Amino acid sequence: MAIEFDNNLPIYLQIMNYLKKEIIMGRLKAGDKIPSVRELASELQINPNTVQRTFQELERELIVETRRGLGRYVTSEESKIMEIKKEMASELLDRFIQGMQELGFTSNDIITIVSDTITDVDAKKG
Amino acid sequence: MAIEFDNNLPIYLQIMNYLKKEIIMGRLKAGDKIPSVRELASELQINPNTVQRTFQELERELIVETRRGLGRYVTSEESKIMEIKKEMASELLDRFIQGMQELGFTSNDIITIVSDTITDVDAKKG
Amino acid sequence: MAIEFDNNLPIYLQIMNYLKKEIIMGRLKAGDKIPSVRELASELQINPNTVQRTFQELERELIVETRRGLGRYVTSEESKIMEIKKEMASELLDRFIQGMQELGFTSNDIITIVSDTITDVDAKKG
Amino acid sequence: MAIEFDNNLPIYLQIMNYLKKEIIMGRLKAGDKIPSVRELASELQINPNTVQRTFQELERELIVETRRGLGRYVTSEESKIMEIKKEMASELLDRFIQGMQELGFTSNDIITIVSDTITDVDAKKG
DNA sequence: GTGGTCTAGACCACA
DNA sequence: GTGGTCTAGACCACA
Numbered sequence: 001m002a003i004e005f006d007n008n009l010p011i012y013l014q015i016m017n018y019l020k021k022e023i024i025m026g027r028l029k030a031g032d033k034i035p036s037v038r039e040l041a042s043e044l045q046i047n048p049n050t051v052q053r054t055f056q057e058l059e060r061e062l063i064v065e066t067r068r069g070l071g072r073y074v075t076s077e078e079s080k081i082m083e084i085k086k087e088m089a090s091e092l093l094d095r096f097i098q099g100m101q102e103l104g105f106t107s108n109d110i111i112t113i114v115s116d117t118i119t120d121v122d123a124k125k126g
Numbered sequence: 127m128a129i130e131f132d133n134n135l136p137i138y139l140q141i142m143n144y145l146k147k148e149i150i151m152g153r154l155k156a157g158d159k160i161p162s163v164r165e166l167a168s169e170l171q172i173n174p175n176t177v178q179r180t181f182q183e184l185e186r187e188l189i190v191e192t193r194r195g196l197g198r199y200v201t202s203e204e205s206k207i208m209e210i211k212k213e214m215a216s217e218l219l220d221r222f223i224q225g226m227q228e229l230g231f232t233s234n235d236i237i238t239i240v241s242d243t244i245t246d247v248d249a250k251k252g
Numbered sequence: 253m254a255i256e257f258d259n260n261l262p263i264y265l266q267i268m269n270y271l272k273k274e275i276i277m278g279r280l281k282a283g284d285k286i287p288s289v290r291e292l293a294s295e296l297q298i299n300p301n302t303v304q305r306t307f308q309e310l311e312r313e314l315i316v317e318t319r320r321g322l323g324r325y326v327t328s329e330e331s332k333i334m335e336i337k338k339e340m341a342s343e344l345l346d347r348f349i350q351g352m353q354e355l356g357f358t359s360n361d362i363i364t365i366v367s368d369t370i371t372d373v374d375a376k377k378g
Numbered sequence: 379m380a381i382e383f384d385n386n387l388p389i390y391l392q393i394m395n396y397l398k399k400e401i402i403m404g405r406l407k408a409g410d411k412i413p414s415v416r417e418l419a420s421e422l423q424i425n426p427n428t429v430q431r432t433f434q435e436l437e438r439e440l441i442v443e444t445r446r447g448l449g450r451y452v453t454s455e456e457s458k459i460m461e462i463k464k465e466m467a468s469e470l471l472d473r474f475i476q477g478m479q480e481l482g483f484t485s486n487d488i489i490t491i492v493s494d495t496i497t498d499v500d501a502k503k504g
Numbered sequence: 505g506t507g508g509t510c511t512a513g514a515c516c517a518c519a
Numbered sequence: 520g521t522g523g524t525c526t527a528g529a530c531c532a533c534a
Contacts (some may be wrong), residue, residue: 260387260391263385273480273481289435289501309444333408337481337482340477341481341483344473344477344478345474345491345495347473348471348474349495349499351466351470352467352470354399354403355470359497359500362492363489365467366471366475366488366492367489368466370475371485373485
């Protein structure tokens with residue numbers, strides 16, 4: 001696992017997003033044990049306290065739960081996972097559409113650009 | 127003018143984006159004088175040092191230029207303005223498409239969602 | 253048996269309180285054999301080390317005694333049991349009254365609130 | 379200001395409770411600036427990070443708000459303050475009444491004990 | 505000066 | 520071994 005950190009966003013937020021995506025994509029499944037603080041810290045080459053902060057926030061969002069002495073686990077509520085997927089998609093969408101409109105693109109512009117870009121991306125991947 | 131600041135991103139970056147959009151939308155035109163540090167600071171309710179930093183960065187990106195004793199001006203190179211518009215749009219697009227793909231959405235999903243959302247947004251605005 | 257553990261207090265303290273209450277309520281009587289470390293650990297779904305610690309502390313408080321090779325027993329001193337009942341009640345009271353006073357409630361407020369709440373609780377239980 | 383710390387509860391929770399009480403009692407008023415992390419840390423002789431944690435949690439509960447570079451302030455919503463007063467009182471009450479019932483005290487016992495103790499306490503204070 | 509984040513590392517409760 | 524808390528202290532954005 002390797003995350004390219006963006007210097008303008010707190011690391012703990014970037015790891016949160018990363019883990020949420022892993023859960024949404026099913027690479028970490030509902031009920032799975034997640035890496036320990038120490039494991040993830042050494043894997044990502046960051047301080048354990050930063051990972052601790054990440055987990056704390058994920059727990060507060062009910063995405064992760066701690067079992068004392070045993071470690072941390074992805075929530076077993078599938079509905080919670082669907083919920084965060086919707087949340088994240090919706091935030092991406094809003095940010096994108098609002099951003100494009102603030103640059104003066106019309107609705108038609110936006111749809112065209114997205115279609116063109118995606119077709120392009122797909123073509124490159126073959 | 128009121129910017130809703132996002133606590134997780136440096137304010138100077140947020141103001142930079144704001145000013146770039148103003149320029150792209152033509153509310154600040156090529157060659158226009160831009161507000162002074164003090165003016166903008168009091169308008170946005172932030173510290174002059176922060177505005178200073180913003181202008182510094184915009185200058186580094188050749189979007190703004192200082193004329194000694196006269197103040198700061200939007201670059202008069204129209205092509206520069208087009209360039210940053212493309213840059214910003216491209217960044218928005220990449221971030222959006224990559225983000226959606228990381229959540230497991232297919233190309234078709236993405237196009238559909240964008241069309242639907244935009245139609246929706248337009249409908250609401252009447 | 254199921255104890256809802258409060259994440260902010262050591263488990264061994266929570267089990268100590270639980271067992272003290274069982275003794276005070278006479279569900280564990282003076283002189284009774286208490287469950288073994290293993291039994292209680294599996295019943296409460298916790299680690300035997302934690303139960304061990306609990307018993308150690310109860311022994312220190314003379315509420316439980318070990319008879320070599322025979323197991324652990326509730327003290328046979330009835331007076332000891334009365335004593336811990338008084339202690340626990342007194343601690344509950346102090347914590348409650350002091351807490352309410354620190355929130356600005358007067359003596360009259362406190363008495364009224366307790367009466368009202370208890371009447372309420374009783375009514376609900378039928 | 380001096381808090382006697384109880385070793386069985388995290389310090390940050392104890393400071394949270396302390397500050398909530400100060401706000402409820404009006405010694406810290408709605409909209410007031412609260413001490414800075416460094417100030418409070420040196421006053422309470424604890425590490426700034428522990429105070430930081432305290433403030434983070436109070437912010438999450440909307441009791442305190444940060445103004446970038448200026449410091450932290452008690453929420454200016456009076457209703458929020460009433461709300462936490464009710465919450466804290468309710469928790470004290472529940473914990474007390476449930477605790478007493480678990481020790482075998484009847485409703486009448488409880489009311490009598492509270493009245494007697496309060497009368498006592500008042501007598502001592504003169 | 506003020507808060508936010510991060511690193512380094514210790515100690516404890518629990519498994 | 521695992522998480523929770525705490526201390527010590529650095530660096531940065533912002534005022």
